[in-house]
Amino acid sequence: MASRxxxxxxFRLLKLSPPRILVLGFAAVILLGTLLLMLPAASSSGEPLxxxxxxxxxxxxxxxxxxxxVDTGTHFTTLGQTIILLxxxxxxxxxxxxxxxxxxxxKRRISLRDRLILQEAMNQSSMEGIVxxxxxxxxxxxxxxxxxxxxxxxRWSMDMPFGRALYxxxxxxxxxxxxxxxxxxxxxxxxxxxxxDPVINLVVMLLIVFGGIGFVVLSDLAEFRRKxxxxxxxxxxxxxxxxxxxxxxxxxxLFEFTNSRTLGPLQLGxxxxxxxxxxxxxxxxxxxxxxxxxxxxxxxxxxxxxxxxGASPGxxxxxxxxxxxxxxxxxxxxxxxGREDIVLFRYRLAQERVFKALTVTLLAVLLIVSVSxxxxxxxxxxxLMILFEATSAFATVGLSMGLTxxxxxxxxxxxxxxxxxGRLGLLTLAYALGPKQGKPLYKYPEGKIIIG
Numbered sequence: 108m109a110s111r112x113x114x115x116x117x118f119r120l121l122k123l124s125p126p127r128i129l130v131l132g133f134a135a136v137i138l139l140g141t142l143l144l145m146l147p148a149a150s151s152s153g154e155p156l157x158x159x160x161x162x163x164x165x166x167x168x169x170x171x172x173x174x175x176x177v178d179t180g181t182h183f184t185t186l187g188q189t190i191i192l193l194x195x196x197x198x199x200x201x202x203x204x205x206x207x208x209x210x211x212x213x214k215r216r217i218s219l220r221d222r223l224i225l226q227e228a229m230n231q232s233s234m235e236g237i238v239x240x241x242x243x244x245x246x247x248x249x250x251x252x253x254x255x256x257x258x259x260x261x262r263w264s265m266d267m268p269f270g271r272a273l274y275x276x277x278x279x280x281x282x283x284x285x286x287x288x289x290x291x292x293x294x295x296x297x298x299x300x301x302x303x304d305p306v307i308n309l310v311v312m313l314l315i316v317f318g319g320i321g322f323v324v325l326s327d328l329a330e331f332r333r334k335x336x337x338x339x340x341x342x343x344x345x346x347x348x349x350x351x352x353x354x355x356x357x358x359x360x361l362f363e364f365t366n367s368r369t370l371g372p373l374q375l376g377x378x379x380x381x382x383x384x385x386x387x388x389x390x391x392x393x394x395x396x397x398x399x400x401x402x403x404x405x406x407x408x409x410x411x412x413x414x415x416x417g418a419s420p421g422x423x424x425x426x427x428x429x430x431x432x433x434x435x436x437x438x439x440x441x442x443x444x445g446r447e448d449i450v451l452f453r454y455r456l457a458q459e460r461v462f463k464a465l466t467v468t469l470l471a472v473l474l475i476v477s478v479s480x481x482x483x484x485x486x487x488x489x490x491l492m493i494l495f496e497a498t499s500a501f502a503t504v505g506l507s508m509g510l511t512x513x514x515x516x517x518x519x520x521x522x523x524x525x526x527x528x529g530r531l532g533l534l535t536l537a538y539a540l541g542p543k544q545g546k547p548l549y550k551y552p553e554g555k556i557i558i559g
Contacts (some may be wrong), residue, residue: 126538130531133169133198137527140194142163149187156182159516167524168194170530171423173288173393173505174496176512176519180293185274186426192278198424198530199285199318200248244322247329255280255314262306283314286424289504290368295512298384302396303377308384315351315392319418339454340430344419347429348390350492354411354461355386362406363397389413390425393505400508404491407508411495414502415471425503425529427471432466463534470533475501478525485517486510500525 144161156164160176168191169175177183260269260276267275273292281458282289289295301307317325327334327341337345372382384396389410396556399407417426437449438461449456478497479490484494488510496510500522514522521549528536 125255126535129535133527133531136194136197137162137165137169140190143190144183144187144419145184146186149183149190150301151182151184151187159519162490163523164191165181165194165518166526168287168289169198170425170503170526171195171285171287171391171426172499172500172503172526173201173282174296174507174511174522174526174531175289176514178293178295178512179289180291181349191289192281195282195285195287195289199281199287200244210408240322240326242328243329247322247325250286251314251317252277255284255310258306258310261306262310271357279311280314283311283392283424284318286315286390286392286418286422286503287387290394297395299396299398301356301396302381302384303373305376305380308380308396311394312384312387315390316348316388319392319422319424320348321419321422323421324419339452340420342452343433347433348419351390351416351429352383352386352415355409356382358409359406362403362409385410386413389504389506390416390501391418391426391502391504393499395506398504399495407491407495411498414498414504414506415475415503425501431464431467434461435468438464450523455484467533470537471501474525474528474533478521480519482518485515485521486513496522497525503527503529 125327141158141161141164143149145155145158145166147155150156157178163174163176166172179188183191253259256273256276256279258276258509259280260273263272265273266272278289278291281287286295289441292298293301298311321344322340323338324344327337333336356379360378363382364378383396388394389411399410402410408467415426416432417428418424433451434449434456437451438454441447441449449461475497477496478501479494482493492508492510495506495508498504499506510520
């Protein structure tokens with residue numbers, strides 16, 4: 108009994124709700140990463156990185172965003188880049204997934220409390236099969252990252268020594284699968300040197316898509332040969348993902364075809380690769396093969412839309428998610444046709460799903476508008492550039508028009524908080540910060556107001 112009474116901290120931790128544990132867990136990982144990146148051995152100059160810059164970099168890595176205030180390839184040593192890579196892996200899979208992986212390795216029991224937190228972290232409706240899902244998440248992640256690293260290593264071994272190619276392959280495979288977008292080519296170049304390279308384009312795009320469709324969909328696809336069917340969730344995710352990629356590639360190709368600053372010097376094949384790559388990358392990944400700042404404003408604004416939609420639930424990506432966007436479109440179509448129900452693939456969706464989608468979308472719009480207004484007062488830049496950066500931070504994308512490296516300290520803190528909110532999810536953050544309320548004991552009388 109005495110030993111139980113000597114652990115008041117543990118007792119208080121057990122009383123925290125799963126959303127609050129997730130918030131504190133991610134905050135702890137970011138703080139640890141900040142302290143590690145401030146080590147003199149992590150910087151090429153031997154001088155410790157400033158606290159705000161280290162905090163920004165750790166937040167961007169843990170929240171798998173990719174926005175950087177110092178160049179990853181030139182500023183950090185191999186130690187510093189390895190720290191960033193570990194933060195990306197922990198942040199992409201989630202610290203609870205990583206903790207569960209070690210627990211399974213050492214044959215530790217997964218408690219009911221752990222399962223509740225995992226359910227919240229993976230955005231699942233129930234705890235049934237949650238540990239089995241985590242096992243698959245770990246297996247799929249490591250397998251896809253290993254395959255991507257091998258292919259990238261083989262390609263880059265043609266341009267550099269094999270050891271360096273292996274290091275580049277591993278770093279970028281992990282970064283791209285986790286939709287982080289960090290690169291170590293230096294001078295903020297990202298993948299612009301491989302704009303027309305079919306191998307680099309195809310491998311990186313597949314890594315981004317696999318990381319962005321979600322682990323539930325990956326599990327469905329892996330079991331398709333046995334089950335011969337896909338869940339409604341997987342059908343919605345795959346159809347909307349495909350539609351957004353094709354639409355995005357077509358729009359970018361048409362908008363930029365006559366812009367000599369971006370696509371002019373390329374042959375038709377290079378233009379197609381560039382169009383598809385820049386359609387996939389805004390789905391919360393962040394690498395670029397074209398100069399984003401050199402694009403037309405119409406293209407930049409369209410990329411803002413792609414970033415806002417983002418990836419899919421239960422993935423390494425951010426944004427409002429493809430399923431939320433699909434529900435909003437379904438609600439509009441149902442309203443225009445005079446129907447009360449939203450039907451997708453012959454399934455009727457509950458109204459609570461529509462309310463949740465509307466809540467997520469509205470909160471995202473309010474957050475981006477608020478952040479853009481604040482940055483407009485701290486940064487003397489065009490509003491589209493500010494909106495682009497704010498959306499990129501919220502959707503944990505990492506694409507930039509060049510504002511992030513020149514942010515003021517106040518701007519860096521604002522963007523860091525935005526990345527943190529985008530990675531955790533606005534509903535999770537709201538549940539964590541807000542008071543817990545039970546179901547109301549009564550209902551108010553129904554009223555009517557005029558809409559439209």
